[in-house]
């Protein structure tokens with residue numbers, strides 16, 4: 107069983123931001139989930155080093171292009187390392203093998219007569235690095251995604267891929283494979299994009315304008331359009347055109363933001379069809395993050411959430427938790443340092459960390475450094491144990507991108523129930539009398555063993571904190587494939603050093 111998860115490759119013309127962090131952390135959560143289920147995983151993430159924007163960004167900093175790319179590439183890698191993203195392959199489109207394979211794909215499509223050279227006059231957005239139709243522009247004639255960049259009137263000779271011959275075939279693929287684009291709202295959006303005849307896609311840029319890219323194999327006066335080159339990473343990462351790519355490719359899922367649905371849902375499938383290659387299994391599309399109150403993040407408003415700042419202030423798991431728990435599947439979600447801090451203190455700190463540290467410290471103090479041996483279970487014990495198994499079962503099953511927040515919600519719900527159980531059972535009262543001492547042992551055992559199950563599940567989401575918690579409990583390694591199982595802690599066994607898992611932050 108294999109699963110190949112990709113993130114987009116990120117333009118290095120700016121520093122890594124919360125949107126990059128989000129997609130890559132979600133990819134990592136899906137990877138850990140599927141590994142826990144016994145799948146063999148390949149996760150690719152990385153950077154897009156070509157195109158006009160990168161070329162200009164290097165120029166703006168007065169740096170040679172290669173030094174600029176190395177610097178940005180390192181910056182992105184460092185952020186993903188700090189985010190605990192366990193990628194298997196870090197993409198750099200400047201890699202020779204990638205460039206050779208892109209050229210090979212273009213040549214094969216050219217040989218089929220699907221690429222034509224022609225003169226083109228039109229409106230061009232540098233932000234999107236693509237030509238725009240009149241109908242794509244705002245009322246005052248600007249790109250809706252880059253209103254401040256000012257579109258340019260351009261007349262150029264370029265190479266174009268014929269798209270229209272594949273439109274019906276792509277629509278049929280979408281109809282035949284309802285899972286191809288998820289969630290449904292974005293499948294409908296893609297069908298809308300395919301409802302009218304498609305114009306040819308410009309796949310080249312003249313070297314007079316852009317030099318940073320892959321030469322067209324059939325005309326070296328041109329470099330490849332940055333999207334054509336970038337999308338091909340999904341194949342070149344797994345050694346295409348070597349035939350061993352096929353087993354990974356058959357299980358490929360692209361995670362993308364809604365802003366890049368068109369390149370991934372229209373251009374990429376048609377490029378693959380033109381090259382005679384199978385389509386990826388799935389596009390999992392997500393919405394975006396906006397500032398508190400639904401305000402778009404911007405430097406001038408000062409509401410930009412910098413992932414590194416959050417990690418330094420609150421720890422990596424505060425950020426990973428917030429992104430996983432508070433993403434909305436159907437619309438943009440709000441984020442701010444304040445919101446992350448609140449969620450960290452109230453959910454991770456008060457509901458999970460405090461219960462663990464109270465119960466574990468009590469156990470160490472009252473039972474000679476050990477976890478007590480439980481006695482017979484009461485109906486309340488059985489009820490909370492069942493609730494914990496039910497709430498965590500979702501992490502012992504396949505998770506899709508859109509499922510993540512609901513699975514986190516059920517963990518928080520059961521954490522509330524565990525706190526209620528602990529308060530109602532009041533072990534600090536039970537310890538006072540010899541005839542309720544065994545009952546106290548049972549309550550402590552049930553609480554800590556339940557927390558162990560929760561922490562095993564959370565290894566997929568907040569791996570660093572979950573591992574520390576499991577060490578405190580001296581928990582044995584969980585069986586693979588993972589599912590929630592009770593009574594794995596050893597009654598009478600020693601507990602580890604108890605530390606505060608999520609120290610409160612103001």
Ligand SMILES: [Zn+2]
Nearest residue numbers: 231234249252
């Ligand atoms: Zn634009």
